[in-house]
Each structure stands twice: as C-alpha cells, then as structure tokens.
Amino acid sequence: MESNAFGSSQIQSSQGSRPNPSPVLHLAEAWEHLIEGCALISFDWEYLYANEAAAQAAQIARGDLVGRTLHDAHPGIEPSELFARYRQCMEQRRAQVFEAPFPPGSSELYTFHVQPAAEGIFVASLPISEHSLAEERFRLAVEEAPNAIIMVNHAGEIVLLNAQAEQYFGYAPGELFGANVEQLVPEIPSERHTAHRAKFAREPYIRDVGVGRDLRARRKDGSEFPVEVGLVPISTPDETFVRATIIDITERKRAETELRDQEENWRKLFALLPVGISVVNEQSSVVELNTSLARILGLSRQQLIQGEHAKRRYFRPDKTPMPPEEFPSQRALKEQRPIKSVEIGVEKEDGTVVWTNVSAMPLASQDAVVTVTVDTTLQKQAEAALHDSNEKFDSLFDLTPVAACLSTLADGRIVAVNQAFAQTFGHTTAQARGKTLRELGISAGPELHQQILAALHSHGHARNIEASLLTDSGEHCSFLINADLLSIGDQPHYIKIMQDITAHKQATTAQRQLDAKLQQTQKLESLGVLAGGIAHDFNNLLASIMGYTDLALLELPPQSLAEPLLNNAIQGARRAAELTAQMLAYAGKGHVNIEPLDLSQLVADITRLLEISISKICVLQYDLPPSLPSIVADATQLRQVVMNLVINASEAIGNRSGTIRVSTGVLYCDHAYLTDTYLDEDLPEGLYVSLSVSDNGAGMSAATRARIFEPFFTTKFTGRGLGLAALLGIVRSHRGAIKVYSEPGAGTTFSLLFPAVASAENLPTSPKASEAELRGHGTVLLIDDEESVRGLMRQMVERMGFAVQEAANGREALKLFRGTPAQFRCVLLDLTMPHMDGKATLRDLRRIRADVPVILMSGHSEQTAMSQFVGKGLSGFIQKPFRFEQLCAVMSQALQS
Secondary structure, three states: OOOOOOOOOOOOOOOOOOOOOOHHHHHHHHHOOOOOEEEEEEOOOEEEEEOHHHHHHHOOOHHHHOOOEHHHHOOOOOOOHHHHHHHHHHHHOOOEEEEEEOOOOOOOEEEEEEEEEOOEEEEEEEEOOOHHHHHHHHHHHHHHOOOEEEEEOOOOEEEEEOHHHHHHHOOOOOOOOOOEHHHHOOHHHHHHHHHHHHHHHHOOOOEOOOOOOOEEEEOOOOOEEEEEEEEEEEEOOOOEEEEEEEEEOHHHHHHHHHHHHHHHHHHHHHHHOOOEEEEEEOOOOEEEEOHHHHHHHOOOHHHHHOOHHHHOOEEOOOOOEOOHHHOHHHHHHHHOOOEEEEEEEEEOOOOOEEEEEEEEEEOOOOOEEEEEEEEOHHHHHHHHHHHHHHHHHHHHHHHOOOEEEEEEOOOOOEEEEOHHHHHHHOOOHHHHOOOOOOOOOOOOOOHHHHHHHHHHHHHOEEEEEEEEEEOOOOOEEEEEEEEEEEEEOOEEEEEEEEEEOHHHHHHHHHHHHHHHHHHHHHHHHHHHHHHHHHHHHHHHHHHHHHHHHHHHHHHOOOOOOHHHHHHHHHHHHHHHHHHHHHHHHHOOOOOOOEEEEOHHHHHHHOHHHHHHHOOOOEEEEEEOOOOOOEEEEEHHHHHHHHHHHHHHHHHHHOOOOEEEEEEEEEEEEOHHHHHOOEOOOOOOOEEEEEEEEEEOOOOOOHHHHOOOOOOOOOOOOOOOOOOHHHHHHHHHHOOOEEEEEEOOOOOEEEEEEEEEEOOOOOOOOOOOOOOOOOOOOOEEEEEOOOHHHHHHHHHHHHHOOOEEEEEOOHHHHHHHHHHOHHHEEEEEEEOOOOOOOHHHHHHHHHHHOOOOOEEEEEOOOHHHHHHHHOOOOOOEEEEOOOOHHHHHHHHHHHHHO
C-alpha cells in the first residue's frame, strides 16, 4: 500500500483484536518481593512477566522465562490439568482456584489462583507445605489480608473474620462473631440471600472476586457501599464452609466514573479539537481520525480511511513535491522517534493548496503512529500580510510628515527614525541608533522618557505629553508627544510621534488674547447699548422740559418774576443734557462737531488750563511736534479727553512729586498692531496720529486694567461719573483706538490713536441756529413715538405759523401722507420708532413724493444718525434735546434749500 502523511490504526495480532492494556502491569513492582509466584501470560501463551518466585518454581532463569511460550518453557504441558485450567480461564474469562503439580510431571503440589487480565491471564502460585504451616499461613493471610475476609457456616453464622471486615462494616472487635451474615446485606436483596446460600451449599463452586453482578453491603449504621465478593467453598468431614473475600470498591467506582467521564471528555475533545488528529498503521493506512482532519484536507472520513488522500500532491515549504519517505508518519515509524513540526502543503480537489504543520509520534506498540495536523494556511497568509504590513509600516513611518522614532522600552534607546525626525532634529537613523534623546542633546534630561514610560505601563499608551525639545535650528520648540507600545521579536519597544506645536501654541495664545479682547469689547458694547438706550429716553424727557420752558419764557410779559426761575430750570436741564451727552459719548453716539484739527496745536492751546488743574508738585512735560497730519474730530470732546487723562495721571501720582508727560506723534499702524488695542473694530491699516499721556505714579494691576473702562468703576474714594468710560465712547465715535501700558509701581501710559486725513474738504457741518424766529405757513407732518415730545413740538411748530399733523409711528405717518402728499411743506421724522423706524419711513415717503423736505430727529449724534442716511437726501438734522431757536434754525435752512 502507498505511504501517506496522515492517519491512525488499532494494534493487530495473530489472535485478532486485543483490548487496550489494563493497569495490571503497573503492579509489577509490588509483585517483585512476594513469596508467591506471579506471572502474566498473553493470549498467545507467552510469558509477558514473571517475578523471581515464579521463575524459581518453573526452574528456569527469569531472563529466559519472559518472552517464551508455555510450550517452550514446559514441554508436554498441553495434556496436563494445569493447562486445561489455564485454557478454561482464558476462554471463559473466569477465575480459577485449584491445586496442581508444578512443573508439570513433578511431585510438588502448588495452589494456583488464576484470573483473567487484559493481556491474557494472571497466575499466582504457592507451593503446598505441611498442614500446620498451611494453617498458619492461612491465619496470617486472613489477618493481614488488605480486604475483608469472612467465613460462614451452613446456617449463615459468621465463624471467622479479620480486622479489615470489622472496619469495613463498622463493628467493634468480636461483635460480629456468631452473627448472621444477612445483617451485612442490604434489606432488599437480603430476602433472596438465604436462598442463594442454600443453593451454593448444595452446588459449591469458586466464584472469583468481581464475577457477577454489582453487589452492595450494609454497615452497622445502615449505610450501604459497593463491593466485589469472591466465594470459595471449604469442605471438612463435618461441614462445608464458605469463605468470602469482600473488597470495598467505593473508590474504584468513583475512579471508574471519573475515568468514564474523562474518556467521554477525551472522546468529545478528540472530535472537537480544531487540529487534525489521526492514527496511521505500519501499512500507512489511516485507521482513526477526527473531523478536523477531514475538514483541513477537504475529504470525508470515509475517503480518508479508503486512502483517497494518497492521490493528492504534497509539497515542501519551497513548493517542491514532497516524497512519501519524508512524511512525518513514515519517518516516525522508521526512526521510532517523534518527528515535530514539518511544514507540508496539500493540494485540495479544487487545486488550491492548504498549508499544514504536521507532527508524528510512534505509539508504544511501535507499529502505529499518531499524527497532529495544524492548518497553517491562515497563518501563512497572515505572515505574508504581516510582511506586506511591515513594508507598508516602514513606508508610512518614513513618510509620516511629523517627527517619529522607534525606541526600546527599557531605556529609550533609538532603533530607527523617520525623515521628518532627521529634518527636524538633524540626526539620521545611522546617527541616532543606540542613543537616547538626551544623549543626542534633543531633550534636557531623563524626565521625558520616565514620563512616557509611566504612561505606557499604566495605560499601554502615552497621549499629549508636552515637552520642549532642541531642534536642528538651535531653537527650543514645543512638541506634543504621543507614544504606543510595539513588540519587535521578543523585545518591547515604543514608537514616539513628536509634533511641533510651537506655532499652534502661539496661535492659541493669540486666540485667547483675542477672545478676551472680544469679551471685553462685547461687554463694553452691551454697556454702550444700555447707556445709549437710557440716554435716548432721557433726551425725550429733557426735550419736553426744555421745550416747554422755552415756550413758557416766550409767553411771559417783560420783567416777569418767573423769568429767572425758568432760566434756572433750563440751566438744570442743560446740565442733565450734558450728563446724557456723556452717556452717549460712552456709547459712541454722542454729538460730534467734526472739523479738521492739528492735535499738537489743540494740546498747546490748553496747557495753561492743564497746569492749573493738577497738583502743584507735579511737573508737566510736553512733546508736541508741529505739522502733524490733520485728524477729523470734535475739538471740545478731545479737550475733555486730554483734561481727563492729565487729571487722572495727577491723582495716580498722589501727594508725592511726579512727572506727567503729554506727547503727540504720527505712526503707521498695521493690522497686528491695531489688533492689540481697545476698540479693535476692524480698523484699517494706515497712518494714525497719536496722543500719549504718561505718569510715574502707582500704576495698575492686570485686574484693575481689565475694568478701567467700565462705567462708574473707580479706584478713588468716591465715584466721579462715567470717567474713562466716556473717554472710550469718544474715541469709538472718532473711529480711533486706545493702548494702555501700566504695571504696579511703574506708572501708566495712555496712548490714543486717531486716523490721519490728507484733506479736510467736503466735511459735513452742523447747522447754526438762527436768531430770528421763523414765520411759516402750510402743514408740517410730525412723526415721533413719544406723545410728550409730539405735544411739545406741535406747540413749537404752530408758534412758527405752521399747521401740524401728528403720527405716532411710520405706518400712521404714511397713511396720512399718502392721502394728500402735496399739502405737506416739511416732515419732522424721529429716527427710533416701533413697527417702522425712521429709515424705512423715509424710504416710503420718497416713493410717494421725492421732493418733500425731511428733517431727522435723534438723541444720537449727527455723525452716528446721519451715517444710515448717506445719499438719502435728508434736508436737516437736529439732536434731542433742543431749544426752540435751534428748531427754528434747522427748519428755516431746510425750507430755504
């Protein structure tokens, strides 16, 4: 038959199929020193074992006896009674106890105990000596026997027992003598036990231990246990006794159960193991296999047993054909040693090749081998994939755009670096291999490696560790380091990815500063909206107070005592209007009388006023270069700004001598410079004129600097109004910016920036009030959401000679205007109204009648309000609150134009 690499077989012999070896031979060591002769004889009548006592009885040297058959060792044995008893035990598988001469034909008698064994039969023999010696030996045998021995008479009474029997059944010494043996038998079978005894007495025979059905015995406490019982009849001239040998097989039963369970588990495991297992006999036939082997080879169990696998082609690892003599099963059979881990490729029916790893080991019988087959196809595919993956990893590692290096886990020594590492730190793999980052001078100490090591041990990875590393440019830059564990061979490594985050950190810092500035701007803006809203409503109230007071003055007779009282009321209202103007200035919506100004000249004009406004021990210094570019600004407001800053500087110096320096200049400001200012509202790059006020006073902390522009915030003992908040609003309304430099104990500098202009042409101017009272005719459309303002203005306009139609909002006004648009000589339009504001109302008025003069009214500054109406053709503007004569002047100019 053709050889093959896989399979399994049972052991064959001339006697047919043999059962698996029993554990009898494992007791051979115990038989060596017995006086009884012990021998194990096979089914082929071959001596498999004989102790020294058996060899002496046979009168043959022990070495010559083992391996010989009975016929060779004892010629003429076959006709003897001894051989007849051997054959009977061998064929019937039933124990025998008898006496016979030995060797056959001699005069010396032996007592033989013959019992079946897995290998054949087991024979124990002992020569018969004088009667007294036999009795003594019998007594000793009974007393020292490891099992229970009980002898009963024909009536079932116990007449002899050993100590082991008393221990088995739980009785005290002597307690069982004379007792009936039925009390040692469980209740159910005890009813039949008497009949069995009677039958045995009539037909005595030797029943070997273990022959017959399972038996149970009963202890004194009533508990039961499994036993095996051997019976030997002993006849005397007077009576026949029965000697029972009882073996407690509780442990054996438990062991048998465990063995059966274990065998069943092994059977299931054999069937379910994912590796293929087979047994191949010496003819190279597969005689046993599990389902995994069939699955691996793509053949059925029947096909494998029929030898279909022999038709397949087998390959070495280099894919050349493998001859049968190289199969592990054949080599193991031939060399009688284990053959381990031979890689074999097997061609399947569809032409594909399954790769396996086969090991073979000869069985003890030396005529069969067991093979273990592992499917390594996926492993080979994984190895190929790993090889590809390693190549891809190497490529990816080298092409990674950020610095990376592979290091040993134990001491951080570099194994490899990528191109980005070499470019960043100036060290190639050849230069860096075997060194640490510290030894290369990249990191300052071992702390970085220890920090990464601790994270790797704790979490298996290190994330977002920030470190300062020295780059090839000689600069210390900030790097963000991430690391992961890798296994290369049997050594643990880790890979570090080092990303330069210097620019990112700078951008983050700038973003934080920008966010903080934006929050400050939003806070100031929200406060500005609040201040503007309050000022708007307050202006409407002041407009009513001042307007009605003006009308009251016009109605008084000459030399009236009420005239000075009303003038005082107007003065109070004007002071309230000034406070409102400060609130609008903070909101950046204050009244601005813009004109081209020379900032150096403006400061020079108020030096005397500045000197008398500060402490006498403070020294004022000026740096006011001439011929600065002009700025477009409100001179009054800028004077207020300079005064506030100088007075604040004087108060910061306090009661000690100090210096205040006021300077002007011109500089070009780019976007980066303007970004780092207050009120950075996308100011354009360009030429700016600066005004700086510096002192060597107490200075401010960062917390104080963050709040100086909040309304009513002060470090003084008592508040003094809006202060720097109003200054901020003035600068905002002039599209300027502020820089503040201050440190505790180092003084403070305020630098104000105003955009320079090349020409002052075409600048808007505010109308001047006419001293003469206007005398008009026709109808004026008055649109304002405040009823009190409408009532006041009705009286003012009617006093000028006009008729008045009122509207509370844009919708009502359009309804009136649409009916008879030609009758209206002029429209007085409020800017801020519900439902429809002034801008939308003006648009619809122009659609109805494009030439109607429209005067805009607002509490906001003219610059702020008019910016929404550029190109809309407004005829005039008047800021609330206003006097009667101011309204006359604006209406007169609008009607004349």
